[in-house]
Amino acid sequence: MVSKAKPDGYTLLASATFLLVNPLVDTELGWRPSDFQPIARLSMTHDLFTVGGSSPWQSLADFVAAARARPGLPIGSGGVGSPQSMAHELLRVRAGLEFNVIPYRGSPPMMIDLLNGSVVM
Secondary structure, eight states: OOOTSSSSSOOOOOOOOHHHHHHHHOOSHHHHHHOOOOOOOOOOOOOOOOOTTTTTTOHHHHHHHHHHHTEEEEEEESSTHHHHHHHHHHOOOOOOOOOOEEOOOSHHHHHHHHTTSSSSO
């Protein structure tokens, strides 16, 4: 609806990263990022790689070394195209790792399994 609205200043969209990521994972969208004109940044957050408190890894270097030694470590994903999935995919590609990605319907259920050890990151 927003992409088709008249550019009169009365229709605004507050968006997250999906505006940029969705076209990369879905080729049949009814809109393109160029259909929108950014006017302000409302916030900026940092992504973190998180492991459980009982994890033996104390740094990203520790985790990468373990992931290289044990290809297929189970990691959680908050959904395809989510900022978290993009971050672990970037880590996977840049560090040459292989994960067993477990999909979740968002971060909250994933965090429960991180705490109980079902996933390691």
